[in-house]
Amino acid sequence: MTDRKPLKLLLCSPRGFCAGVDRAIRIVELTLKRFGPPVYVRHEIVHNRFVVENLKAKGAVFVEELDQIPDTQAPVIFSAHGVPKSVPAEASDRNMFFLDATCPLVSKVHKEAMVHEKYGREIVLIGHAGHPEVVGTMGQLPPGTIHLVETVADAEAFTPNNPENIAYLTQTTLSVDDTAEIVAVLSRRFPAIAPPHKEDICYATTNRQESVKAVAPLADAMIVVGAPNSSNSQRLVEVALKAGCKHAQLVQRASDIDWSIFDAADTIGLTAGASAPEVLVDEVINAFGERRKLDLETISTADEDVIFNLPRALREAAE
Known part of the structure; x- marks a missing residue:
């Protein structure tokens, strides 16, 4: 020493x-209190091993997909990162009692995506491939509706079908400065691109x-x-x-x-x-x-x- x-x-x-993480953890804890164990959680409720292990000790059972959950009346919780629409649809088909712990600021991005689709806009999502939040946001709409852009180079290479009718969204947990660089490229190349109604980075x-x-x-x-x-x-x-x-x-x-x-x-x-x-x-x-x-x-x-x-x-x- x-x-x-x-x-x-x-x-x-x-x-x-943050408030979204605090809410998600409370949802698991209160579900255990209200209904007793086991409580199933799809994906890590938040990305922290200490938190996950703590909840496991209280009776939470973590799975990656719903098909890992047996037929049960026990509650099922979706993580703070959000899920594709196919997940609650599958849960409903199996008559599961489910609670959605998606952060409200992620849900806001989901709603924005649906509004853009309603107006026929092609959507660019700035984010990291494979991150659960990105998977969830892209899963709100049919395949091919949202295009993922990860870097400035991606933004330079992106070719929309109609440059006059596009919009962009972002993952909520990105680098503010790196995202601004990507947005600057998209705005330069496509002056008509529609920004989020309110900043997506939380x-x-x-x-x-x-x-x-x-x-x-x-x-x-x-x-x-x-x-x-x-x-x-x-x-x-x-x-x-x-x-x-x-x-x-x-x-x-x-x-x-x-x-x-x-x-x-x-x-x-x-x-x-x-x-x-x-x-x-x-x-x-x-x-x-x-x-x-x-x-x-x-x-x-x-x-x-x-x-x-x-x-x-x-x-x-x-x-």
């Missing part, structure tokens, strides 16, 4: 759970990235607490590096910290993705406190007070 030399630890605020993603931009130039290195399959957490690492921080590491737990990087630092920034609970941030702080004499400072760039309503079937359990 190194000597306890001083360490400035800059805590980003906002960080950690408030929490934007706020966490802005907080990292404020802290990263002040830190020798940054830690992002989050999961490897969490898009918003991965983007925070990228934002930290682009904002001038020499080192940034994504860790799921304190045990993942690469001390060869962080023991040499005098100032470290710390944040957490939107699906990472604060208890894991505390774990990281305690790990540094065992090795160094800490000087904690919170740098706040926004206040968040967003709350989303629970499904009607669970409101009594919440009360």
